Amino acid sequence: MHIMEGFLPPAHALGWAAVSLPVLAWGLRAMGRTLAAHPERRMLLGVAAAFAFLLSALKLPSVTGSCSHPTGVGLGALLFGPAAMVPVGFVVLLFQALLLAHGGLTTLGANVFSMAIVGPFVSYGVFRAAAALGLSRTVAVFLAACLGDLATYVTTSAQLALAFPDAVGGFTTSFFKFGGIFALTQLPIAVSEGLLTVLVVNAMARFNAHELRALPVMAPRGREGA
Amino acid sequence: MKLRTGLLWAGVILLTVLPLCLVNAPPGSEGLFGGSDDRAQQAIGAIAPHYAPWFAPVFVPASGEIASLLFALQAAIGAGVIGYWLGLSVARERARAQGQTHDPAQQDHRAD
Numbered sequence: 001m002h003i004m005e006g007f008l009p010p011a012h013a014l015g016w017a018a019v020s021l022p023v024l025a026w027g028l029r030a031m032g033r034t035l036a037a038h039p040e041r042r043m044l045l046g047v048a049a050a051f052a053f054l055l056s057a058l059k060l061p062s063v064t065g066s067c068s069h070p071t072g073v074g075l076g077a078l079l080f081g082p083a084a085m086v087p088v089g090f091v092v093l094l095f096q097a098l099l100l101a102h103g104g105l106t107t108l109g110a111n112v113f114s115m116a117i118v119g120p121f122v123s124y125g126v127f128r129a130a131a132a133l134g135l136s137r138t139v140a141v142f143l144a145a146c147l148g149d150l151a152t153y154v155t156t157s158a159q160l161a162l163a164f165p166d167a168v169g170g171f172t173t174s175f176f177k178f179g180g181i182f183a184l185t186q187l188p189i190a191v192s193e194g195l196l197t198v199l200v201v202n203a204m205a206r207f208n209a210h211e212l213r214a215l216p217v218m219a220p221r222g223r224e225g226a
Numbered sequence: 227m228k229l230r231t232g233l234l235w236a237g238v239i240l241l242t243v244l245p246l247c248l249v250n251a252p253p254g255s256e257g258l259f260g261g262s263d264d265r266a267q268q269a270i271g272a273i274a275p276h277y278a279p280w281f282a283p284v285f286v287p288a289s290g291e292i293a294s295l296l297f298a299l300q301a302a303i304g305a306g307v308i309g310y311w312l313g314l315s316v317a318r319e320r321a322r323a324q325g326q327t328h329d330p331a332q333q334d335h336r337a338d
Contacts, residue, residue, distance in 0.1 A: 002263050006279030007270060047311045054304025057297045061245040061259050068262040072304075092300075099296050101283035102263075160266060164273045177269055185262045192241045195234050200308075202231065207315030 001071070001114055001156040001182060002096065005104025012163045017109030023117050027086030034080060041080070044204065044211055048076030049088045051200060055193065056092050056115075062185040070193035071152050074145035075200055077120035078127040079215055089116025114155035123148030141201045146194030153182040153190075 008016070035042060055072030062068060076085040093111050096102040103111050123144040130140035161174035204212050249258065270277060287293035 004263065004267055004279070005283045006281035007267065007277075009277075010280065043311060046307055050304040050307030050311075052304070054301050054308065057301035057304065059261065059297075060242050061249075062262075063245045063249060064262075065245075065249045065258045066262045066265050067259050095300060097283075098285060099287075100293060100300075101286040104281065104283055106281045156266075160270065164270050164277070166273055174273060177273070178266060181262050181265045181269060188241045188245065192238045195237050195241075199231065199234050203312065203315070207312075207319060 001068075001111065001153050002093075002103035003107040003110050003156065003160065005097070005101065006106055007104075008107050008110055008159070008163050010106075012159070013106045013109060015109075016107075016113050016159070020109045020112040020117060024086050024090055024112065027083040027090075027116075030081065030083035031087055034084060038214070040211060041215075044208060045076065045080060045084065047200070047204075048079055048085070049091075051075050051197075052085070052088050052092055055196070056096075060189050060192065062188050064181075064185045066181070066185050068153070068182070068185045068189055070189050070196070071115050071119050071149050072193065073116060073119050074123035074148040074193065075197045077123040077148065078141065078144050079204075079212075082117075082120035082124040085120040086112070086116045089120070092116075110159050111156075114152045114159065118155045119148045119152040121148075122151035137201070137205075138198055141198050142194040144194075145197035146190045149190040149193045150183060150186055153186040154179065157182045 031045075035045070052072035052075075055070040057069070059067040059069045071089070073085045073089050076088060090108075090112050093103055093108060093115060097104050097108055097111075126147045127140050127144035130143050135143075157175055157178035160178045161171050164174055165171045166173035166177070246259075287296060
């Protein structure tokens with residue numbers, strides 16, 4: 001989902017940065033407040049950040065014959081709320097832009113928007129919706145991580161289609177073209193991310209049951225998955 | 227629980243390995259399993275052939291080896307933290323289980 005350095009026209013680059021920057025500032029404040037009020041959550045937040053670091057470094061093969069990576073931000077979003085994952089995603093993207101020539105500084109705003117904002121917010125929303133529907137925790141976690149991952153890549157496709165509309169078909173044609181590259185490739189990878197997130201949440205439920213229960217999102221509900 | 231964990235891992239491994247086995251006809255002239263980011267870059271070239279990137283990366287890894295070194299470093303940092311947490315958790319659970327088997331009266335005495 002990394003839009004390469006210099007591959008967004010300056011107006012688009014600035015626009016996405018202007019959208020992402022206030023959200024990042026808000027995310028930093030939210031994260032700071034959470035840690036000040038609940039220092040015992042530092043460990044699990046560290047694990048969630050580490051999960052994003054690990055997963056976004058793994059480029060997995062997919063059915064389309066190209067490789068892409070999961071994002072890993074869904075886990076933290078459903079544990080700590082989406083705001084906390086904005087700074088985490090930002091750090092991952094900055095690391096890759098500065099040291100790996102993967103993504104870029106001019107496209108950082110757009111990439112933060114897709115991976116660190118849309119992804120976590122969709123994950124969080126899906127998790128809440130699944131919980132409201134009474135689905136088990138395992139199913140809710142899987143759907144949240146999987147769909148959040150996919151949403152990131154759909155967003156990237158839309159961002160590129162906005163910047164590079166097709167000469168004939170305009171935005172829609174371009175969107176399907178980029179979607180065919182990103183979103184289609186991402187399907188099995190998003191499922192993998194969902195499964196891996198379930199594994200980590202299961203481990204947390206076993207080892208950190210006390211801390212997990214204290215998280216507002218994970219508070220025990222009527223129907224809890226085993 | 228153990229069985230389910232095993233099945234989840236099997237699912238992840240299958241989803242990763244199966245594409246490698248099933249996809250063999252190259253869809254384009256390019257080699258298989260390149261990055262989807264690169265493919266998007268080619269698509270931009272096809273849609274807007276005159277677009278020239280206006281900014282270059284500040285630092286480009288000198289070779290594929292250096293790039294994989296840095297990617298491995300990123301993954302290692304993440305895996306290291308997760309491993310630390312898992313190790314700590316298992317040890318904590320074990321210590322708790324051992325504490326329960328001890329005579330509680332004796333423990334109270336020691337606490338004094």
